C-alpha cells in the first residue's frame with residue numbers, strides 16, 4: 024500500500040516498502056539530495072528534516088510512520104525565518120565542507136521557531152546532536168544569534 028504525505032508543501036504518494044527509512048525515500052525516491060546520510064543511526068544529525076514542524080532524524084524513522092505527515096527538507100524550508108537563517112549562514116561564512124549543514128540549518132530553524140531568542144545554552148542544547156566534523160560550531164552559534172537579531176529587527 025502506498026504511503027501518502029506532504030513533502031515540501033506538495034501531496035505525494037510513495038509506493039515503496041513502508042519500512043524504508045524516510046531518508047532513503049527523500050534522497051532516492053524523491054531525488055532530494057540536500058538531506059545527507061551520515062551515520063544512519065540517529066547520531067549525527069546530517070539527515071535532519073522537519074516532520075510536522077519538529078526536527079527528526081530521517082534515517083531513524085520509517086516511511087510508514089509518517090503516513091499523512093508534513094515533511095519539510097532543506098530544499099523546501101521557506102518563509103522569513105528560513106531565509107534569515109540562510110542569509111546569516113552566508114554572512115558569517117558558516118560552511119566549511121558543507122556535509123552537515125543542511126541538518127544544521129533544519130535544526131536551527133526548528134530551534135528558532137520554538138525559541139526566537141535562544142541563549143548559548145539553548146543553542147548548545149538544541150544543536151548538540153548535530154555533529155560537524157569541520158568544527159563550525161562557533162560560527163553556527165553566531166549565525167543563530169544573528170538570525171534572532173535579524174528577525175527581531
Ligand code: FES
Pocket residue numbers: 059060061062063064065066067068069070071080081082083
Ligand atoms: S544520518 Fe541520520 S543521524 Fe546520522
Ligand code: FES
Pocket residue numbers: 118119120121122123124154155156157158159
Ligand atoms: S561543515 Fe564539514 S562537517 Fe560540518
